[in-house]
Amino acid sequence: MASKQVHLIAAARPNFMKIAPLYHALNAAPWCEPVVVHTGQHYDFNMSDAFFRDLGLPEPDINLEIGSGSHAEQTAGVMVAYERLLAQDAPDMTVVVGDVNSTLACTLAAKKLNRPVAHLEAGLRSNDRTMPEELNRILTDAIADVLWTPSPDGDENLLREGVPAERISRVGNIMIDSFELLRPKIEAENSHEAFGLTPGGYGVVTLHRPSNVDHPETLTLLIEGLTAVAEQMPLVFAMHPRTRKSLERLDLMTRLQSASGLHLTEPLSYIRFMSLVLSCGLAVTDSGGLQEETTYLGIPCLTLRTTTERPVTIASGTNSLATAQDMLSMVDKILAGEWPKGACPDLWDGRTAGRVAEDLKSRLA
Ligand code: UD1
DSSP: OOOEEEEEEEOSHHHHHHHHHHHHHHHTSTTEEEEEEEOOSSOSGGGTHHHHHHTTOOSOSEEOOOOSOOHHHHHHHHHHHHHHHHHHOOOSEEEEETTSHHHHHHHHHHHHTTOOEEEETOSOOOSOTTSHHHHHHHHHHHHOSEEEESSHHHHHHHHHTTOOGGGEEEOOOHHHHHHHHHHHHHHHHOGGGGGTOOTTSOEEEEOOOHHHHSSHHHHHHHHHHHHHHHHHSOEEEEOOHHHHHHHHHTTOHHHHHHSTTEEEEOOOOHHHHHHHHHTOSEEEEOOHHHHHHHHHHTOOEEEOSSOOSOTHHHHTSSEEEOOTTTHHHHHHHHHTTOSOOOOOOTTOSSOHHHHHHHHHHHHHO
16 A cells, blocks of 8 residues: 555644554554644643653644634634645545544544545534534534544444444544553652652542633632542642633632642643552543543542533443532542442553554555
8 A cells, every 4th residue: 555644633632642642553554654733722831742742742743833712713723724734735634533623623624625534532422512522523523534433322422413334433442542552651650759649548630621610600619629628638630721720810729729638730741640640549520531541540530510421431430420519428438438440441452543543544545
């Protein structure tokens, strides 16, 4: 097979651990020339470069440097810039991952030029259309040519929406590949020591969804809930820039800084963060990825949302939806050892990138 050029679209923090294993698999394949296109949606060192470094990704071949903005500004900015790139240098396939604004923007730009697109982590649905990511998922999946799903619910959602079965391939969860690729480094890192914490004796917190952090009342309730939990079990709160800005605006930072048992930190690099997760006894989050990583590792996870697009983490894993009000009683259950142990979903085995590469090869042949 003649060499095929494949664009891998990397945009925001949760994309990098999905791109990396695929980049490594495709780069090792004689038939493929992967090109890393960074849209620049995330640009801070600790939201982007630190991940490229930890995951062994090369400097992006192309950076569209879009940066922050409103949804329309960001989506439109990526569309215009990616369309220009495609006009100069169209690849044999554009691979988009996840559900961020750049995922949809690159898909739309490519499909309007009749260029093929594959979506990795397709088919996830929260059924909550007030979530920007849900719109990105539905629209991307409606027009992409190839849909790589992580779990059976993904296939079912796509079939229900009328996607032809031959476009769908279940490949498993690519995030687990990143974890397994870096497991030796993650195990050697011992991030908890820097906070003076003991394995199993602390929780990890991440929060960044607009529905949680953009509304003063909701965020205040969550902070009250977290400070109460921290009295029972120390927490490390790795703070997203969106959340930090909201907390500063609402004058809540000093309250958090003085709360007992609460350790605040900047966003951590992949290895440092996953090391902290690997040794924790609890995660409290609104992230998609952390729901999956904790299910894989068998760690109790409280998801501060009313829905999840990853129902398998609840049905067979260690995840539960939670509210500011009920998280304390859930933590009591966890501390009493009464939390479900969970099981690892099928095909979350660290070999997803190989399956994606094989499927891509046969579709491009
Ligand atoms: C985006 C994704 C979300 C994903 C999250 C992970 C969309 C709609 N949302 O949300 O699905 O879970 O990334 O982080 O695509 N900022 C910085 N430095 C950066 C990046 C952002 O300071 O490197 C600040 C900016 O003030 C920006 C705000 O964070 O306005 C939000 O960034 P943005 O990319 O719009 O969305 P996220 O909340 O990160």
